[in-house]
Amino acid sequence: MRAIPLCVLGGLLAMPVQASEVQDLLGRLAAAERQQSFQGTFIYERNGSFSTHAVWHRVEEGGQVRERLLQLDGPAQEVLKVDGQAQCVSGALADQVSEGQAWPARQLDAEQLSNWYDIRVAGRSRIANRPASVLVLEPRDQHRYGFQLHLDEETGLPLKSLLLNERGQLLERFQFAQLDTATPAVNALQPSSGCRPVRFRAADNMADGRWRSDWLPPGFTLITAQLRRTSSSNDAVAYLMYGDGLARFSVFLEPLKGSVVEDARSQLGPTVAVSRRMSTDAGDMMVTVVGEIPLGTAERIALSMRAGVPEQASQ
Template sequence: MRAIPLCLLSGLLALPVHASEVQDLLGRLAEAERQQSFQGTFIYERNGSFSSHAVWHKVEDGGQVRERLLQLDGPAQEVLKVDGQTQCVSGALVDQVSEGQTWPARHLDADQLSNWYDIRVVGQSRIADRSAVVLVLAPKDQHRYGFELHLDRETGLPLKSLLLNERGQLLERFQFTQLDVMTPEAEALQPSSRCRPVRIRPVDNLAEGSWRSDWLPPGFTLNMAQLRHEPSSDASVAYLMYGDGLARFSVFLEPLNGRVVEDARSQLGPTVAVSRRMSTEAGDVMVTVVGEIPLGTAERIALSMRAGASETGAPEQASQ
């Protein structure tokens, strides 16, 4: 079992907490992004590099969420999202924008997550001049990373989020430096002229049983299966997304159609990408696993992908 080293929790006093209190904290976190308007600035650290950003987040009448992000240092980079869907981007983000949530706020279930993480309230902190509760989710196996979340007492928003590897080393940091929970003005949510509209790739539901994994880390299940059609070619790429209720990874399966490509593996901060060539009856396919999971886990997942349905109807699960 992995645990967050005590040195990372220095200055934090462990607090007695009941499961219902943890569920309440996680519930408030999941609701905050959908119910709370705010604006502010935050820093983002990955792989030893820092960047600072401004954010405007507005929950409109009817529940639609409109959000604009602007990088404040280096090349001008901007993202506008509506209900989590990217509308436009600028700068290098044109090629880097993902479909993930900006904030670590999802439908989090304490009972489910407790199967794979030790969840503890470890103390209190003050971030951006706001009082916060510190919640640690320490993984019970080697197939996922640990989280340290500093949740705003007033709103439930994540004021600070740390992603930590099995040695307690920092992989990624998100931290507010200033937060105002007033509703942003409409003008602040208008993109600049540099923000280029994003072309939405057409997708279809992937036929059930088209692809399977013979091995998955415990707790990870298939959340989405799509067939994406590339507008610049006739290629269709199968896209599978798996999650354990907190961590997620994606698998892309692209027909090579005679192209020669090499297997590859890379890691930038917490994000890994593993690609390997796989032979099927229909021809060779490039399997690529991308996500914030350990490299060894991503490699094993890539090796486990198969065409067609499982004989047993369910993938093998790793032992904890």
């Protein structure tokens, strides 16, 4: 029997420890947003542009989560959210937040994510004068981006997050400059007078499955399906959200009612938007896919949307 080199044996012995540490880090990250109060300032970078923001995140005794974000440089922008649902917005954010928009909490499961990402602990770092564990998630296919997460060793909060394309190029950076894990005062969560309330309109679950996708990237499943009413009319817009446990994208389907609209595609940093005209028995629709996924993937999703009862999407 050949001797096993010590370096190989050391790697084999480390594998269960690595898997256990990955699961622990992902579990703490998923719980931190729902259970940990904090306040601080962070830097956001996209397309080489930087902005600085203040955040107050308060978990109430009953479990309700209130969060206020305020941009500190450039145009004044503010948003107040309760349990992930925008209550008021100001500045350019008013055009980016849909009425009644809410983002379900991510369920970060290491076993599930390992089907679509190679996950490993890449060492330790120090962010905002706090020790952090570095978690790397590299995609196994071309349909999602890679992540590098620096997680606070005390709380599990993400102190730094890098979103990387298939060539390892930076698409988006989020990084705390200062973090205080004390519970913010109630008055810190009060919005300014310029924060405009978000109006809530009817949103009905689409249990009848009137839309389907003939193709989805492997691992992505439907999270939310709703019918919403536009603010300018009473037209119903179908809203679908898909996720793989970490990455997400949304699909909007809006009746055109004779409007002439051209197909379009755009990308700003990691966020893509692809719109295309689709003919149905009920008339033409505009399909728009928005999310932090590669442009080619978004285009294929937009082309795959169909009217009718869902079938098993091919992968």
